[in-house]
Amino acid sequence: MIEDLWYKNSIIYSLDLETFMDANGDGVGDFEGLMQRLDYLDSLGVDTIWLAPFQPTPNRDNGYDISDYYGVDPRHGSSGAFVEFMHQAHKRGIKVIIDLVVNHTSDQHPWFQEARNPQSPYHDWYVWQEKRPSDWNEGMVFPGVQESTWTYDKKAKQYYFHRFYDFQPDLNMENTDVRAEVQRIMGYWLQLGVAGFRVDAVPFILETPAPGQKKPQLRFEYLAELRRFLQWRRGDAILLGEANVMPEETKNYFGEHGEGIHMMFNFYVNQYLFYALATADVAPLADALRATQALFPTAQWAQFLRNHDELDLGRLTEEQRQRVFERFGPDPTMQLYERGIRRRLSPMIGNRPQSELAYSLLFSLPGTPVIRYGDEIGMGDDLSLKERDAVRTPMQWSDDRQAGFSVADHTIHPLIDQGPYRYARINVEAQQRDKDSLLGWMTRMIRLRKQCPEIGWGEWQLLDTKVPTVLAMRYEWRGNALLLLHNFDQRAREVRLTLPDETGETLVNLLEEETCTAEADGAHLIILEGYGYRWFRIGDLRHVLRRSTH
Numbered sequence: 001m002i003e004d005l006w007y008k009n010s011i012i013y014s015l016d017l018e019t020f021m022d023a024n025g026d027g028v029g030d031f032e033g034l035m036q037r038l039d040y041l042d043s044l045g046v047d048t049i050w051l052a053p054f055q056p057t058p059n060r061d062n063g064y065d066i067s068d069y070y071g072v073d074p075r076h077g078s079s080g081a082f083v084e085f086m087h088q089a090h091k092r093g094i095k096v097i098i099d100l101v102v103n104h105t106s107d108q109h110p111w112f113q114e115a116r117n118p119q120s121p122y123h124d125w126y127v128w129q130e131k132r133p134s135d136w137n138e139g140m141v142f143p144g145v146q147e148s149t150w151t152y153d154k155k156a157k158q159y160y161f162h163r164f165y166d167f168q169p170d171l172n173m174e175n176t177d178v179r180a181e182v183q184r185i186m187g188y189w190l191q192l193g194v195a196g197f198r199v200d201a202v203p204f205i206l207e208t209p210a211p212g213q214k215k216p217q218l219r220f221e222y223l224a225e226l227r228r229f230l231q232w233r234r235g236d237a238i239l240l241g242e243a244n245v246m247p248e249e250t251k252n253y254f255g256e257h258g259e260g261i262h263m264m265f266n267f268y269v270n271q272y273l274f275y276a277l278a279t280a281d282v283a284p285l286a287d288a289l290r291a292t293q294a295l296f297p298t299a300q301w302a303q304f305l306r307n308h309d310e311l312d313l314g315r316l317t318e319e320q321r322q323r324v325f326e327r328f329g330p331d332p333t334m335q336l337y338e339r340g341i342r343r344r345l346s347p348m349i350g351n352r353p354q355s356e357l358a359y360s361l362l363f364s365l366p367g368t369p370v371i372r373y374g375d376e377i378g379m380g381d382d383l384s385l386k387e388r389d390a391v392r393t394p395m396q397w398s399d400d401r402q403a404g405f406s407v408a409d410h411t412i413h414p415l416i417d418q419g420p421y422r423y424a425r426i427n428v429e430a431q432q433r434d435k436d437s438l439l440g441w442m443t444r445m446i447r448l449r450k451q452c453p454e455i456g457w458g459e460w461q462l463l464d465t466k467v468p469t470v471l472a473m474r475y476e477w478r479g480n481a482l483l484l485l486h487n488f489d490q491r492a493r494e495v496r497l498t499l500p501d502e503t504g505e506t507l508v509n510l511l512e513e514e515t516c517t518a519e520a521d522g523a524h525l526i527i528l529e530g531y532g533y534r535w536f537r538i539g540d541l542r543h544v545l546r547r548s549t550h
């Protein structure tokens with residue numbers, strides 16, 4: 001049954017071991033600490049945890065520079081602790097997906113160290129050129145902080161290619177030994193029980209870098225090869241790709257007949273979502289949603305608000321980008337790589353009601369929502385930290401010393417202890433006791449999202465509200481339907497809507513005691529507060545429950 005595709009409707013929570021919970025008191029989060037917090041995640045309603053890289057690493061790019069794919073960095077515990085954690089997660093019915101970072105390794109990886117000898121069989125595991133390519137300082141992912149894409153290695157006496165920092169040499173995916181090794185890595189972690197992989201930097205894995213080449217060819221068949229292997233090993237495991245690409249390119253990634261990756265982050269919608277939040281103009285967001293609507297039935301979008309990187313606005317027009325910068329990142333210290341904003345959600349767009357609007361919208365978007373740790377309590381950022389570290393401060397558990405994250409004096413990143421987002425004010429413990437807290441609201445919304453499988457599975461359409469600041473979506477699946485409304489304006493707005501449904505004369509508010517009945521002409525008149533939202537079931541609720549398959 002198609003319903004078995006668990007990833008079509010799951011609540012994914014993204015966290016980094018390093019900053020989540022430190023149990024052994026060395027200032028760095030670990031598996032033991034994460035295990036202590038599993039009940040918290042369970043009670044929040046999390047179905048799937050996405051773990052950022054936790055393998056041995058020199059840690060020069062937040063762990064995205066791996067030096068051993070088959071281990072656990074000792075700062076986070078041991079392989080034994082990982083297995084114990086997996087057991088505890090599974091006991092609670094929580095799935096775990098992990099990062100697969102195979103576009104590049106750390107330059108400290110023994111493979112690269114070996115590869116520096118041109119006679120070594122490992123030499124061809126990386127991408128080399130004898131002469132400095134003419135485009136050696138083009139195509140950087142982190143302009144401003146990254147100076148080149150080809151760097152001279154003194155030992156090899158050759159230039160190696162690195163799409164990211166110079167300490168992250170790209171693996172040569174043309175080499176069948178490398179591809180076989182990637183499968184071994186996947187097989188290893190699948191055997192330990194992971195439910196899939198968040199595949200880092202997908203377009204760059206697929207490219208074959210060559211000097212002077214403006215637009216490298218992408219080998220999409222490699223994704224099908226990865227998927228085949230994955231599915232042979234574990235039928236229900238998934239690949240969730242990080243690929244910030246234009247809508248028309250996505251079919252290549254998912255595969256014409258679903259033979260590519262299962263899920264992709266919807267970066268395109270994400271950027272227009274922030275444009276809508278910044279300007280209250282929902283038309284471009286509506287266009288972005290339509291542009292990414294057609295999907296093969298087994299494919300799925302991962303929708304998100306913020307992640308561990310900057311908010312990338314590279315897909316907006318120059319003018320649109322400037323408007324988002326003006327509103328959410330006016331200060332140059334908030335901006336990064338000429339295209340993004342290095343801020344957390346709450347300080348950027350406002351706590352409540354704006355964060356509620358944004359998260360309600362996220363849960364209502366077609367796809368599977370991914371929540372960033374700390375957003376559920378409205379954590380802040382620390383702009384004094386370098387680059388993307390601004391959004392990577394430790395989780396604020398309580399108002400104890402170091403927010404209950406660690407007993408160490410020095411933590412991997414400092415806690416936020418000043419200003420409106422200080423842990424004395426914003427923390428899990430306080431919000432658990434406060435029934436009106438953001439955390440309480442989020443828990444309730446997650447529960448509601450789970451009662452609306454239409455969103456993960458169903459057909460959807462945008463309804464014309466004639467109000468430029470209100471987005472109206474209608475979902476339908478197996479005879480049940482939903483109407484979801486979001487007003488991006490700070491002022492209240494009134495919409496008039498006629499629904500195509502036979503049972504459309506009644507709307508039942510799923511969050512409050514309210515039932516709307518259509519007027520004589522069949523239209524509904526709905527007033528939304530400033531930044532207001534509504535989740536309605538279309539039709540009488542009893543009728544809905546009778547027909548529900550869940």
Ligand code: NOJ
Pocket residue numbers: 061062064101164200201242308309
């Ligand atoms: C994308 C990751 O999200 C980012 O954090 C990292 O720096 C690059 N890939 C390189 O691995």
